[in-house]
Amino acid sequence: MLPLTEQQIRTSFVNCSRREAQQLTLPSDLADLRWDRLDYLGWIDRKAPLRSYVVVPVDDRLVGVALRAPEVASRRRAVCAWCEDVYATDDVSMYVARRAGAAGRNGDTLGTLVCTDFACSQNVRRKPTLVEAGQDPAGVVQRRIETLREHSARFVREVLRGS
Numbered sequence: 789m790l791p792l793t794e795q796q797i798r799t800s801f802v803n804c805s806r807r808e809a810q811q812l813t814l815p816s817d818l819a820d821l822r823w824d825r826l827d828y829l830g831w832i833d834r835k836a837p838l839r840s841y842v843v844v845p846v847d848d849r850l851v852g853v854a855l856r857a858p859e860v861a862s863r864r865r866a867v868c869a870w871c872e873d874v875y876a877t878d879d880v881s882m883y884v885a886r887r888a889g890a891a892g893r894n895g896d897t898l899g900t901l902v903c904t905d906f907a908c909s910q911n912v913r914r915k916p917t918l919v920e921a922g923q924d925p926a927g928v929v930q931r932r933i934e935t936l937r938e939h940s941a942r943f944v945r946e947v948l949r950g951s
C-alpha cells in the first residue's frame with residue numbers, strides 16, 4: 789500500500805466516532821514502515837491493548853475499522869481468515885468489529901479470525917517451501933498477496949454493508 793499520513797489514517801475510520809478516531813493511538817513506527825510490503829495496516833493500541841485497528845485500501849478508498857481485541861484467553865490455534873498462513877497458526881485471534889452506520893449503532897457486530905499481531909503481509913511474502921513453490925515461487929507469493937487483499941477487502945465491505 790502507499791504510505792499514509794496520520795491524518796489519512798484518522799479520517800479513514802468508518803465504525804467509530806470522529807472523536808474516538810482523533811484520540812486513538814497510532815503505531816509509533818509509522819515513519820519507518822515498509823509500506824510497499826504491506827497490504828493493510830493493522831495494529832494494537834499500545835495504550836489500550838483491548839483495542840486494535842486495521843486500515844485497508846479497498847475500491848480506491850481507504851477504510852479504517854476499529855476492532856475489539858480479544859481477551860488473551862480467546863487466542864487460539866487457527867488459520868487466519870485473511871492470510872490463510874498454515875504456519876503462523878499459534879497466535880490467531882477472533883477480532884470483533886462494530887458495523888458502520890446505523891447497524892453498528894444498534895449493536896450489530898462482525899467477527900473475523902486474524903493474526904493477533906496483524907503480520908499477514910509478512911506471512912504471505914514468506915519464501916515458499918519447495919513443495920509449495922513448484923516451478924513458480926514468485927507466482928505463489930503473488931497469489932497469496934492477492935488472496936490476502938481479497939479477504940481483507942471482503943471483511944471491510946461487510947463492515948460497510950448497509951451503511
Ligand SMILES: [Zn+2]
Nearest residue numbers: 868871903908
Ligand atoms: Zn494473517
